[in-house]
Amino acid sequence: MRWAMAWSRIVGHEAVVERLRQALERGRLPHACLFVGPDGIGKELCALELAKAAQCPNGRQDACDRCPTCQQVEHGNHPDVAFIRRADGTGRGERRAAIGIDQVRDGIQDPIALKPFGGRYKVFVVAEAERMTEEAQNCLLKTLEEPPPHSLLILLACRLEPFVDTVVSRCQIVRFRPLTAAQVERLLVAGHGVEAGLAGALARVAEGSPGRALRYQAGGAYDAARWLLDQLAGMPPGAEFAIAAELLDKARGGGGGAQEDAREWLRPVLDLLGLAWRDLYVRAAGHSEALLTWGASSEALDRLAERVSAATARRLAALVVEARDGLEANANVKLLLEAMLLETGALLGACAAAPREPVAAVR
Ligand SMILES: [Zn+2]
Known part of the structure; x- marks a missing residue:
């Protein structure tokens, strides 16, 4: 029309x-x-x-x-x-x-x-x-x-x-209903000059919302979430504090930023991490792949999917919700990230020892 x-x-x-x-x-x-x-x-x-x-x-x-x-x-x-x-x-x-x-x-x-x-x-x-x-x-x-x-x-x-x-x-x-991923992708490329590969990935995690896709791109939230997944997938025991420090450093724009700006920057990063854990749950529980948001756009997530059970994925997601609530309630950002990553490390470490049985995905 x-x-x-x-x-x-x-x-x-x-x-x-x-x-x-x-x-x-x-x-x-x-x-x-x-x-x-x-x-x-x-x-x-x-x-x-x-x-x-x-x-x-x-x-x-x-x-x-x-x-x-x-x-x-x-x-x-x-x-x-x-x-x-x-x-x-x-x-x-x-x-x-x-x-x-x-x-x-x-x-x-x-x-x-x-x-x-x-x-x-x-x-x-x-x-x-x-x-x-x-x-x-x-x-x-x-x-x-x-x-x-x-x-x-x-x-x-x-x-x-x-x-x-x-x-x-x-x-x-x-x-107003969500747009299709293809509509969001076209809008990002044609209207905002986002590079095609990134636009496709952003369109999937944005769940039909162009504004959300742009927010994920702004300030490097999407890149940071990808980086975080890479770190978590290959994390040696005891690396949680170092990862928390580096994430906080990114959130403060290299060190000088205010606590409030760090809080603002972390919101979309945590939302994206929450979506990644939700994907793990969808895969582990054998739900439809149509529900996936990150999909195949993170290799680290693929690796984690091989060993994370549905129960663990749910607990990981709950940790993100808790951290997200902490951000809104003005909790100390450093402590909040450390607490989340320590628990995350413990959960991922426990399932590294016992890989889960694969469940065939419903297509
Ligand atoms: Zn007029």
């Missing part, structure tokens, strides 16, 4: 785009939409294109992408299009912030009641809307119950569970 320029930037999600275009064409855009689907999958880009199409004076369901209005929306300086995001909260010892009631009141509730400054709608996009506190959601509810005529509120979220029911029931739910 070929769409006008603006919508054609969106890869996959054909049914979603078609539904939004039809709503625009019929003048039946809902006052509130809740875009729900995995992170990095294109929800925000879709919200941007919807805002553009809603405001562009040169088209009904398609933005022209050339007029000053389209340019303003694109560059984030249209007076009637606002993006609400939670604060970074990356200060020392600070947890990442939620979206609080003040942000909703000052950023949405008050300005949405005003007439548009010149656009057709007043558009408010809330990123990571599931991070709104319950208080903030209840505040938003007042706007949802009596939406001003020119308002368009777009909530972006990975999950519906954190929302109060009354918010969900007053929004039109728009579901």
